[in-house]
Amino acid sequence: STKEEPHMNYVFGPVPSRRLGQSLGIDTIPLKTCNWNCVYCQLGRTTPLRNERRPLVPWETVLDDLRRALSATGSDVDWITFVGSGEPTLHADLGKLIREARAMARVPVAVITNGALLCREDVRRELLAADAVLPSLDAGSEDVHRAVNRPHPDLTLAGHIDGLAAFRR
Numbered sequence: 001s002t003k004e005e006p007h008m009n010y011v012f013g014p015v016p017s018r019r020l021g022q023s024l025g026i027d028t029i030p031l032k033t034c035n036w037n038c039v040y041c042q043l044g045r046t047t048p049l050r051n052e053r054r055p056l057v058p059w060e061t062v063l064d065d066l067r068r069a070l071s072a073t074g075s076d077v078d079w080i081t082f083v084g085s086g087e088p089t090l091h092a093d094l095g096k097l098i099r100e101a102r103a104m105a106r107v108p109v110a111v112i113t114n115g116a117l118l119c120r121e122d123v124r125r126e127l128l129a130a131d132a133v134l135p136s137l138d139a140g141s142e143d144v145h146r147a148v149n150r151p152h153p154d155l156t157l158a159g160h161i162d163g164l165a166a167f168r169r
Helices: 059-073 094-104 121-127 142-148 157-168
Strands: 011-017 021-027 079-083 109-113 132-135
Touching: 011 059, 021 059, 059 094, 079 094, 094 109, 094 121, 121 157, 132 157, 142 157
Parallel strands: 021 079, 079 109, 109 132
Antiparallel strands: 011 021
């Protein structure tokens, strides 16, 4: 009998991206694992909200999937992009994954994030390994932030903005 090719659970694409060209996506977040419950989320309602960082999926398996995908796609990839079926920065091994992806590919690495955890120094430090970080900012007041993003109770707009400014520095 022939051995069946393993299914790639965490890597998809490449898919066309308006901002990033042909992007090979990496999704290391179980469906709806997020610290926001945005009214506009294409994935539906987030319950319960999660705000703790954990190793959500095995980083070794993610990297194996990425190796296979890079081998299969060749030079048809402009970016490797960490996205999520929730918030990518909730994965405790994100920094390691970014560094390893950059080491194995000759294309830049991006992270698309809501930016809510940029208030944490460890998250900012890990994201520095990426070539681009694309955070969200949907509101200019706490009331609108709560109405639109419906964040975890521990998260505030002031903390979000402070985190964005600290990461920018």
